Amino acid sequence: xxxDRAVRGQPLTAQVVAVGDELLLxxxxxxxxxxxxxxxxxxxLRVTRAVAVGDxxxxxxxxxxxxxxxxxxxxxxxxxxxxxDDVTRDALAALLGTSLRRDPRTLERLAQWYAxxxxxxxxxxxxxxxxxxxxxxxxxxxxTAPGLRVELGLTRIFALPGVPHELGEMLHRQVLPxxxxxxVILLRVLHTxxxxxxxVAARLGPVEDALPAGVQLGYLASxxxxxxxxxxxxxxxxxxxxxxxxxxERIRALLGSVFVGVDDDDLxxxxxxxxxxxxxxxAVAESLTGGLVGAELTSRPGASDHFRGGVxxxxxDVKAGSLxxxxxxxxxxxxVHPEVAAQMARGVARRLGSTYxxxxxxxxxxxxxxxxxxxxxxxxxxxPAGTVVSSPKLTGDRHQIRRLAVVHAVDVLRRVLLDLPxxxxxxxx
Amino acid sequence: xxxDRAVRGQPLTAQVVAVGDELLLxxxxxxxxxxxxxxxxxxxLRVTRAVAVGDxxxxxxxxxxxxxxxxxxxxxxxxxxxxxDDVTRDALAALLGTSLRRDPRTLERLAQWYAxxxxxxxxxxxxxxxxxxxxxxxxxxxxTAPGLRVELGLTRIFALPGVPHELGEMLHRQVLPxxxxxxVILLRVLHTxxxxxxxVAARLGPVEDALPAGVQLGYLASxxxxxxxxxxxxxxxxxxxxxxxxxxERIRALLGSVFVGVDDDDLxxxxxxxxxxxxxxxAVAESLTGGLVGAELTSRPGASDHFRGGVxxxxxDVKAGSLxxxxxxxxxxxxVHPEVAAQMARGVARRLGSTYxxxxxxxxxxxxxxxxxxxxxxxxxxxPAGTVVSSPKLTGDRHQIRRLAVVHAVDVLRRVLLDLPxxxxxxxx
Numbered sequence: 001x002x003x004d005r006a007v008r009g010q011p012l013t014a015q016v017v018a019v020g021d022e023l024l025l026x027x028x029x030x031x032x033x034x035x036x037x038x039x040x041x042x043x044x045l046r047v048t049r050a051v052a053v054g055d056x057x058x059x060x061x062x063x064x065x066x067x068x069x070x071x072x073x074x075x076x077x078x079x080x081x082x083x084x085d086d087v088t089r090d091a092l093a094a095l096l097g098t099s100l101r102r103d104p105r106t107l108e109r110l111a112q113w114y115a116x117x118x119x120x121x122x123x124x125x126x127x128x129x130x131x132x133x134x135x136x137x138x139x140x141x142x143x144t145a146p147g148l149r150v151e152l153g154l155t156r157i158f159a160l161p162g163v164p165h166e167l168g169e170m171l172h173r174q175v176l177p178x179x180x181x182x183x184v185i186l187l188r189v190l191h192t193x194x195x196x197x198x199x200v201a202a203r204l205g206p207v208e209d210a211l212p213a214g215v216q217l218g219y220l221a222s223x224x225x226x227x228x229x230x231x232x233x234x235x236x237x238x239x240x241x242x243x244x245x246x247x248x249e250r251i252r253a254l255l256g257s258v259f260v261g262v263d264d265d266d267l268x269x270x271x272x273x274x275x276x277x278x279x280x281x282x283a284v285a286e287s288l289t290g291g292l293v294g295a296e297l298t299s300r301p302g303a304s305d306h307f308r309g310g311v312x313x314x315x316x317d318v319k320a321g322s323l324x325x326x327x328x329x330x331x332x333x334x335x336v337h338p339e340v341a342a343q344m345a346r347g348v349a350r351r352l353g354s355t356y357x358x359x360x361x362x363x364x365x366x367x368x369x370x371x372x373x374x375x376x377x378x379x380x381x382x383x384p385a386g387t388v389v390s391s392p393k394l395t396g397d398r399h400q401i402r403r404l405a406v407v408h409a410v411d412v413l414r415r416v417l418l419d420l421p422x423x424x425x426x427x428x429x
Numbered sequence: 430x431x432x433d434r435a436v437r438g439q440p441l442t443a444q445v446v447a448v449g450d451e452l453l454l455x456x457x458x459x460x461x462x463x464x465x466x467x468x469x470x471x472x473x474l475r476v477t478r479a480v481a482v483g484d485x486x487x488x489x490x491x492x493x494x495x496x497x498x499x500x501x502x503x504x505x506x507x508x509x510x511x512x513x514d515d516v517t518r519d520a521l522a523a524l525l526g527t528s529l530r531r532d533p534r535t536l537e538r539l540a541q542w543y544a545x546x547x548x549x550x551x552x553x554x555x556x557x558x559x560x561x562x563x564x565x566x567x568x569x570x571x572x573t574a575p576g577l578r579v580e581l582g583l584t585r586i587f588a589l590p591g592v593p594h595e596l597g598e599m600l601h602r603q604v605l606p607x608x609x610x611x612x613v614i615l616l617r618v619l620h621t622x623x624x625x626x627x628x629v630a631a632r633l634g635p636v637e638d639a640l641p642a643g644v645q646l647g648y649l650a651s652x653x654x655x656x657x658x659x660x661x662x663x664x665x666x667x668x669x670x671x672x673x674x675x676x677x678e679r680i681r682a683l684l685g686s687v688f689v690g691v692d693d694d695d696l697x698x699x700x701x702x703x704x705x706x707x708x709x710x711x712a713v714a715e716s717l718t719g720g721l722v723g724a725e726l727t728s729r730p731g732a733s734d735h736f737r738g739g740v741x742x743x744x745x746d747v748k749a750g751s752l753x754x755x756x757x758x759x760x761x762x763x764x765v766h767p768e769v770a771a772q773m774a775r776g777v778a779r780r781l782g783s784t785y786x787x788x789x790x791x792x793x794x795x796x797x798x799x800x801x802x803x804x805x806x807x808x809x810x811x812x813p814a815g816t817v818v819s820s821p822k823l824t825g826d827r828h829q830i831r832r833l834a835v836v837h838a839v840d841v842l843r844r845v846l847l848d849l850p851x852x853x854x855x856x857x858x
Contacts, residue, residue, distance in 0.1 A: 016668070019646070021647050021658075021660075022647060022649045022658070023462070023463070023479065024466050024474075024476040024477065024479060025461040025466050025467065025470050025476070025616065025658070025660070026462070026464060026466025026467035027457060027467070027618070027649045027656065027658060028463065028649055028651075029458045029460050029462075029463045030458060030459045030462060030463070030479075031458050033452070033455070033458075033459060034452070034455040034456075034457065034459070035455060036455065037453050037454050037455025037456075038454065038455030038456070039455070041453075041454050041455065044727070047454070047455075048453070048455040048482075048483065048486070049453070049481065049482055050459075050480070050481040051462070051477065051478060051480050051481075052462065052479040052480075053477075053478055054477065055647070058841070059477065063478070066495075068434065082627070082630075083630055083639065083648065085647055091766075100440075111485075111515065115473070118613075119627070119631070122631075122634075126610060129488060142531070150631050158620075165825070165826075165829075181680065183701075185436070187454065189456070190574045198511070198548070201511075201512055202548070210515065214448070218450050218484070218514055219458055220451045220456050222457075224483060228455065228578070229451070229454070229456060231454070232449075255472070260501040265735075284741065285719070286720070290720075290723045290724050290726070290727030290728070290732070290736070291713070291715070291719075291720025291722065291723025291724040291727070291739070292720060292724045293720065294715070294719045294720025294723075294741045294743075295718070295719050295721045295724055297719070297825075297833075298719030298720070298743060299719070299828070299831075301795050301827060302795070303719070303743070303798070303799075304567060304743060304744070307719070307743050307744075308743060309740065309741040309742050309743045309744055309747040309751070310720065310739040310740070310741035310743075311740055311741070311742040311751075312713065312723045312739035312741070313738050314727060314732070314733060314736050314737060314738040314739075315666075315733070315736075315737045315738055315776070315781075318737060318738040318781055321722070322740075322780070322781070325712060329852075335578065344689065351751070352744075352747055352751070354752075365730070367730070369761075381839065395574070395593070396594070398728075398730060399728070400730075402724075416529065419679070
């Protein structure tokens with residue numbers, strides 16, 4: 001069935017089964033399901049369901065059986081480790097109706113791995129060498145537990161570790177290469193900044209009403225950043241690419257200055273790239289964001305080419321002492337003020353010798369400060385052409401306001417770098 | 430069935446159905462499933478499965494039907510919004526075999542909401558007022574789309590918005606209050622820092638071998654921080670509490686100084702609390718972490734009581750100019766050196782007038798720097814009793830190394846604050 005579909009150019013379907021009590025208890029978000037969704041989609045598969053189940057043999061067996069009944073490919077992640085609650089091996093044996101045998105070569109490799117680290121190979125850890133009859137092992141280059149590959153009817157089942165970097169490595173090297181298909185699904189992501197989902201969607205009504213066949217449009221909102229996502233199914237990459245290019249151009253024109261970039265070019269990447277291309281530098285002066293703007297601007301390799309450093313001026317006197325903000329201004333207006341932000345930006349650029357200075361001040365909450373309401377935020381960017389200040393009213397809890405302030409601050413920098421106008425409030429609703 | 434179970438003290442079971450193409454495409458992690466897992470577990474329910482499906486009427490209908498067949502309570506999240514891909518309402522109508530009617534009062538409320546914001550109520554947005562026959566509406570205090578409540582056989586189904594803060598509010602006010610049960614499940618989380626999962630598990634072997642009835646033990650590892658999770662089912666909170674207290678005490682003794690705290694007392698919270706209690710202050714001097722240590726230390730309300738600020742000394746000359754690191758040392762050894770970290774910590778504490786200085790320097794990668802390998806990291810904490818330097822070798826990609834460096838740096842501060850010894854390498858394997 002699987003191969004026939006590929007020949008006919010229909011996408012293979014895939015389902016994900018993530019194993020672990022912590023997923024159901026909510027102690028951890030299911031990042032592995034997202035990783036698998038991205039990778040399988042990029043490979044041209046259509047992911048139709050992702051299930052999380054606990055560390056329970058029957059629950060895992062049933063979930064894998066359901067998934068195998070509905071999809072061409074099932075990827076199971078988690079439950080292969082050394083501890084007693086790792087029971088994915090047992091569940092696969094139960095599914096196949098076979099028993100587990102202990103693979104002597106794997107056992108030898110495990111003994112060596114633990115010996116190299118001066119640790120005993122305890123009995124429960126030896127279970128990592130167990131293989132259900134009818135399954136084959138997938139080598140784990142980054143950890144101790146091998147993966148497993150099983151065929152059930154026409155469905156291929158891959159059981160991979162739950163440790164993300166082990167999962168990613170095994171997926172790329174041993175799973176994806178055998179899943180290439182005839183048709184393609186291309187995903188194009190258009191990034192926006194500082195506009196709300198409704199505002200973006202309202203502008204794109206004309207596009208939504210006239211989407212070409214095979215194209216789906218969706219929105220994904222995170223604080224301050226809405227992605228417009230286009231998914232295109234077509235017979236070949238060239239056809240998909242040409243359809244997507246046309247739609248994306250239209251969207252770009254409708255979005256105006258809140259449009260940031262395509263695919264990898266999100267807000268942070270655009271700023272990173274432009275600074276790099278121009279060999280210009282930036283420094284930050286942060287109050288309410290406490291280091292988050294610096295963390296964002298240094299998150300990409302090569303940041304040291306353009307990020308000089310910064311001053312976290314959390315206490316008010318640090319704004320005067322380390323950034324030369326006018327003490328009289330601080331005394332008269334408090335720390336949450338547009339002119340304070342402007343002086344912070346200029347102060348850090350002067351002190352650290354950077355082309356641009358980016359500053360944040362405001363009230364993250366939960367309580368008001370200096371008589372200013374929670375969500376009052378002032379962001380400034382100084383540069384060769386002067387200083388730009390933006391003073392949005394942000395909403396949400398402390399965490400959200402800090403995150404939004406970072407997006408707004410980096411977006412002011414983007415607008416200054418690209419010589420774009422500031423937004424007006426109508427763009428942001 | 431549901432009520433009988435509660436009377437007999439058996440936990441109600443719950444399943445989660447999260448709706449949205451973006452979950453399957455992997456553009457977003459399923460944070461709502463984690464939120465629901467935590468909240469439902471805390472309420473005494475046992476979450477047995479979490480499913481993600483796309484924006485597709487049949488897929489949602491089937492997933493909700495499966496969940497309703499297997500659990501007492503089903504919480505659906507997502508697909509209730511104003512855009513055309515929001516089809517959870519239609520799926521519930523299909524499940525009930527009924528049709529949708531448009532609720533006039535909701536329509537009026539929507540018209541008002543959009544009018545207040547100067548925006549038109551477009552046709553697709555009116556669908557938020559649609560209710561399947563047989564369902565009741567749940568008021569949304571924070572957004573436009575009401576939730577829905579449906580009974581199918583003995584199972585209660587709640588459909589809630591996918592916007593996290595709307596979901597949380599409706600869950601607390603309208604769902605959880607009707608789900609109280611007879612028996613209880615208590616979760617206790619024991620936080621550790623800088624030890625690996627295997628090292629923690631190896632120490633806890635004796636506890637795992639002799640767990641009291643009704644207690645489950647699991648591990649949850651994130652970079653540099655392993656949680657030991659105890660789940661206890663008992664007839665009443667007092668019994669569960671007393672069992673958990675005994676097991677937790679034992680674990681604490683076995684873990685030694687890598688033990689950090691219980692439940693809310695994770696690494697960041699412990700440091701926050703201790704600084705606050707003592708009215709002492711801290712400042713940071715960050716190189717490879719680029720602001721992440723500051724962001725962590727300011728993430729909690731009240732941080733301004735003890736966080737003075739900091740210097741992001743990313744460029745090497747900033748370490749000399751803004752932190753008084755000896756230029757001869759930088760010239761001889763480069764920026765990645767234990768003594769540079771020590772001088773950075775002392776420099777920032779002196780300049781900003783804080784009790785403690787916390788410094789990070791090292792190589793986050795992907796490329797080596799100044800002849801130092803990726804993962805070489807030096808962390809220093811200066812304080813009234815002198816300066817402590819820790820130089821772990823960290824592994825992972827750029828993002829992981831930066832995250833691990835933050836955990837290690839904050840943990841050195843914890844050890845200094847609590848007068849604990851540094852760890853030896855044997856604790857960390």
